[in-house]
Amino acid sequence: xxxxxxxxxxxxxxxxxxxxxxxxxxxxxxxxxxxxxxxxxxxxxxxxxxxxxxxxxxxxxxxxxxxxxxxxxxxxxxxxxxxxxxxxxxxxxxxxxxxxxxxxxxxxxxxxxxxxxxxxxxxxxxxxxxxxxxxxxxxxxxxxxxxxxxxxxxxxxxxxxxxxxxxxxxxxxxxxxxxxxxxxxxxxxxxxxxxxxxxxxxxxxxxxxxxxxxxxxxxxxxxxxxxxxxxxxxxxxxxxxxxxxxxxxxxxxxxxxxxxxxxxxxxxxxxxxxxxxxxxxxxxxxxxxxxxxxxxxxxxxxxxxxxxxxxxxxxxxxxxxxxxxxxxxxx
Ligand code: UT7
Numbered sequence: 001x002x003x004x005x006x007x008x009x010x011x012x013x014x015x016x017x018x019x020x021x022x023x024x025x026x027x028x029x030x031x032x033x034x035x036x037x038x039x040x041x042x043x044x045x046x047x048x049x050x051x052x053x054x055x056x057x058x059x060x061x062x063x064x065x066x067x068x069x070x071x072x073x074x075x076x077x078x079x080x081x082x083x084x085x086x087x088x089x090x091x092x093x094x095x096x097x098x099x100x101x102x103x104x105x106x107x108x109x110x111x112x113x114x115x116x117x118x119x120x121x122x123x124x125x126x127x128x129x130x131x132x133x134x135x136x137x138x139x140x141x142x143x144x145x146x147x148x149x150x151x152x153x154x155x156x157x158x159x160x161x162x163x164x165x166x167x168x169x170x171x172x173x174x175x176x177x178x179x180x181x182x183x184x185x186x187x188x189x190x191x192x193x194x195x196x197x198x199x200x201x202x203x204x205x206x207x208x209x210x211x212x213x214x215x216x217x218x219x220x221x222x223x224x225x226x227x228x229x230x231x232x233x234x235x236x237x238x239x240x241x242x243x244x245x246x247x248x249x250x251x252x253x254x255x256x257x258x259x260x261x262x263x264x265x266x267x268x269x270x271x272x273x274x275x276x277x278x279x280x281x282x283x284x285x286x287x288x289x290x291x292x293x294x295x296x297x298x299x300x301x302x303x304x305x306x307x308x309x310x311x312x313x314x315x316x317x318x319x320x321x322x323x324x325x326x327x328x329x330x331x
Contacts, residue, residue: 012290082140121176
């Protein structure tokens with residue numbers, strides 16, 4: 001029998017501080033109406049100044065482990081998907097390993113922009129299916145509030161902070177049925193953070209020129225996203241020998257309701273089958289898919305046997321999709 005990988009526990013954490021569209025009206029030249037109409041976002045959660053990404057990851061990770069009934073000491077691998085690590089190195093996953101008390105578990109960060117969690121899910125699946133590991137924690141955690149320019153209305157209204165996590169373990173059936181990863185580096189300059197790496201090491205000049213903030217060509221990313229979310233979903237379903245009508249729930253990256261609706265239309269999905277929590281959290285990058293998944297599971301929407309499509313796009317540009325048969329209790 002083929003060994004499969006399934007999610008046996010999910011967890012999320014969002015910081016308590018809320019920043020509403022009305023708060024943003026006081027900060028930049030924007031309006032609640034513009035933000036809601038163009039993006040669907042109503043508010044976002046913001047981490048405290050002294051809260052690093054690893055703290056959000058820890059809280060979400062602990063909850064996922066509890067939900068899976070697994071002790072941290074049993075973990076073989078910890079994978080953190082993030083574009084806002086605590087530091088360029090060491091990996092935030094190593095900080096998390098220490099905080100969780102996860103023995104000598106292997107740990108590394110994965111950077112695939114907002115597609116990071118779904119990339120991580122695919123990597124974890126390979127380790128489990130190959131028989132290398134049994135217990136893997138995949139976390140998508142972000143503190144984007146720390147890298148947005150709060151004077152740039154074209155980006156600061158979009159993003160929020162949070163973390164979502166999933167425990168993956170072996171299963172005899174169901175679980176991850178297929179994944180699809182991809183990238184197009186020709187779009188690297190449509191969403192990036194210029195400074196802080198070897199190209200533009202942080203200096204007075206990078207600071208003065210605001211190069212430590214997210215830069216984005218929103219329209220270019222939008223066009224890419226509308227195309228790729230539908231295409232990647234259809235391709236991953238084909239790999240799993242499934243059709244759009246087999247999908248019970250669509251769990252997309254939460255960037256913009258217009259992008260999500262265009263992808264859902266391509267798959268001819270009903271509104272109630274599409275998981276959207278964007279109004280509450282904004283775009284939490286690699287945390288958005290696992291937070292949406294956790295909420296849909298906790299609310300009782302998603303149950304064993306359901307077919308899910310998880311799909312994301314992000315900086316890189318990257319995309320990632322996974323089709324799963326939910327099998328949390330069916331190990
Ligand atoms: O996870 C991946 C991260 N990136 C994304 O998901 C971004 C994908 N892109 C988008 O979601 C959309 O492109 C945006 C929401 C960023 C922008 O929406 P849009 O419909 O593409 O607007 P636009 O950029 O074409 O701007 C339309 C107008 C412009 O004014 P003019 O030039 O028409 O006078 C902007 O200056 O809206 C203006 N604008 C704003 N107005 C009020 C841009 N941002 C704001 C704002 N409030 N916050």
